[in-house]
Amino acid sequence: MSTTLGVAMVEATPSAALRPYVLRLCAYREHYAAPVTRSEPAFPGSVLILGFGTPMEAGGQRVTSFGGGLSDRFTVTRTAGPAEGVEVFLTPFGARRLYGLPLRHLKNHLVPTGDLLGPWADLAVERLASTPSWHDRLALADRLLCERIAAGPSLGPELPWAWARLLESGGRLGVSSLADSLGWSHRHLVARFNDQIGLPPKTAARVIRFGRAVRLLRSGTSPAEVAVECGFYDQPHMNREFRELGDTTPGQICPRPGDAGRASLAS
Template structure:
């Protein structure tokens, strides 16, 4: 631990962390740097988490980042990027030599930070410069110019906090609707949410989708799936226990949801212990 920065080796990769500034904490699920001790190509499958992802690339770019069932392989290499909320699996290929900082953002944190309607990023992975403009490339260049991780975090913290201060304020009703869904792991009817926030269901769907990126119904589905993944991979629950706990009709329903949202089975997810939404291929 140096200057509050800690490094943990995970396989051939180092994970670099530092305590988050208080001003960022409400908007983040994770915030860490990564660099490879041994450069080797890799592929991971990302599954829906109900979170947006932002990557500041300091080394080799991804070869491709694409939806699992997309017909075309990809639009080419992609460096620093942002991924909106997904409702299906995504493949990421990297040639090796990764060095980057990766953030998982709450949907409303991403809405404030990026300053665009989140529906524009739904099921998409785009270059960060396409959202933030030249500022994104300038930030990555300044961070790549130093190998001091404390300085890198300082630079990124300043940009994030500045953008959050001037970003759009989410509607209180949307914030409350998201809290209700997240706290219930998706197990709450949309009609009840609309009644609690005082909006019609149609108006809730429109405003919620603008600021979250998915409809309340799809968000509930993703949150239930994410809770099931956590129970299987981190709590050691059996499929039958997950079925009962998460409100699936039966194990066939559980299996269908995992096929649709992750392109795999509950058993494989349990064995792989997905970390940060990533399943090694």
């Protein structure tokens, strides 16, 4: 592994077959002079790390490769040594099919990939580690994920439809409206969300709204305008949501003169 300090990344767009399930793929390598601690924000998806090198601290444990479900809070990670691998940003439905279990069991949890995916995970990491080209490594990850997800449990069209509507609304679409559109009871909608997404619809909407607010702040929209646009009750309400979901404040995200792009929250 290179001893150059810092982080290097190369992203790849998932193949057409993978796009309903994977938002993006990223090959990475990082090595710092001292341990680096980060607060990873909640976002409307799931992260899978197929890594090798020095274990990192995440979710109160030391892991090299891990995955998990959606979260309604930020996660603290600490990188203490050189590591590399492939980071996979999954849609909820990609995570549901990849892991093959109800996502409510993975809410706010990070689990070693061996426990989540069995021997497939060890083989995937071994093959990725032996592939030196990052382009080839990302292509290999795409193929491996396509095969694994295709073998996962089939999902009906209703939840992907409801999820798309919630994303389009920026988290502002009411739960009762979703249930009425599907012809479901509120209880049935919540049960299906917990199974296939891992969060109840109202909580999922909070996470989606937070992500939209971050994007608007980064674009230069003022915090006051963002609070109104995203449907927060008031500025203090938005501040509380940012602390709970991202361990940050709107002021830390809002670009400042000469300080554009300073925020490190994932979109």
